[in-house]
Amino acid sequence: MATPLTAAKMLAVLKAEGLTVHEHAGWKTHNRDSATGKSFGPVHGVLIHHTAGHNDREVCFNGRTGLPGPLCHGWLGQTAGLWMIGHGRANHAGLVDGDVIHALVAESSPLPKDDRADTDGNDCLYGLEIENLGNGKDPYPAAQYRQAVLWAAAICRAHGWSERSVAGHKEVQPGKIDPSFDMDVFRADVKKQLATKPGATAATPPPSASKPKVDLSRLITAAKTDPGAKQGHVTYLAGTNLVEAALVKLGYLARTYAGDGSFGSTTVTAYGRWQYHLGYRGTDANGIPGQKSLVELGKKSGLFTVVA
Numbered sequence: 001m002a003t004p005l006t007a008a009k010m011l012a013v014l015k016a017e018g019l020t021v022h023e024h025a026g027w028k029t030h031n032r033d034s035a036t037g038k039s040f041g042p043v044h045g046v047l048i049h050h051t052a053g054h055n056d057r058e059v060c061f062n063g064r065t066g067l068p069g070p071l072c073h074g075w076l077g078q079t080a081g082l083w084m085i086g087h088g089r090a091n092h093a094g095l096v097d098g099d100v101i102h103a104l105v106a107e108s109s110p111l112p113k114d115d116r117a118d119t120d121g122n123d124c125l126y127g128l129e130i131e132n133l134g135n136g137k138d139p140y141p142a143a144q145y146r147q148a149v150l151w152a153a154a155i156c157r158a159h160g161w162s163e164r165s166v167a168g169h170k171e172v173q174p175g176k177i178d179p180s181f182d183m184d185v186f187r188a189d190v191k192k193q194l195a196t197k198p199g200a201t202a203a204t205p206p207p208s209a210s211k212p213k214v215d216l217s218r219l220i221t222a223a224k225t226d227p228g229a230k231q232g233h234v235t236y237l238a239g240t241n242l243v244e245a246a247l248v249k250l251g252y253l254a255r256t257y258a259g260d261g262s263f264g265s266t267t268v269t270a271y272g273r274w275q276y277h278l279g280y281r282g283t284d285a286n287g288i289p290g291q292k293s294l295v296e297l298g299k300k301s302g303l304f305t306v307v308a
């Protein structure tokens, strides 16, 4: 339970989380408060939707017949980025299950089944509409999904909430199916983001007397798991971030690819270049870390030591 963020604060926290934010003209005063006589807040959580359409930013701003806009607070295009649509009460949640709202307030898990529609969700939930057909075939590009995670994390961070203050529309209103991705996975991704510093692009470990340690076997697991897993999959957050920071420092990895804790294919390629630099060839330079190359990377960068 919390007082809604001001428009200025909302903008600031989204940008601080690393998002590029586009502002629809008029969004700061676009809401349903005066028309309904009901004001927005206190707020209890963030709600994720898919739009079930394409090119629907203006629909989300203006609304549709029988449902005046704004239909959300933020609209996230498949490729058009994040747009601010409304500020205050928005027509996105509708009547939802009060038990689920109570669970969001308590941040209890798992959420109870949504089997009633007895509470006005527009009073108390921030809403993000993600442009997607929601048919299970329309892809959520990695960059779009990542922005959704950042949007939810930014608001949770600003309110001091955990990922348990995040829900999908399908989890709060009976009959809803949006969003079409797994909300437990989404919450796990928000949790990972909340464990980082907002806007962090590369983890530069704080100076300390003893250097942090990277566990070789966990790192190998990450390098073998993350590239084939869902975009942004994180197996070994701390170790991967250290290794990526080292690869950035030595010029083998672009900064934009570092710091998300995922040992993705770009990191594997970068590590392979480091192995090549050390004189390894063929499968010895396949980007999967080995003892000698990792120890050398820790030494040369000065960022970590290795435990096997």
Ligand SMILES: [Zn+2]
Binding pocket: 048, 049, 050, 092, 169, 176, 178
């Ligand atoms: Zn929805």
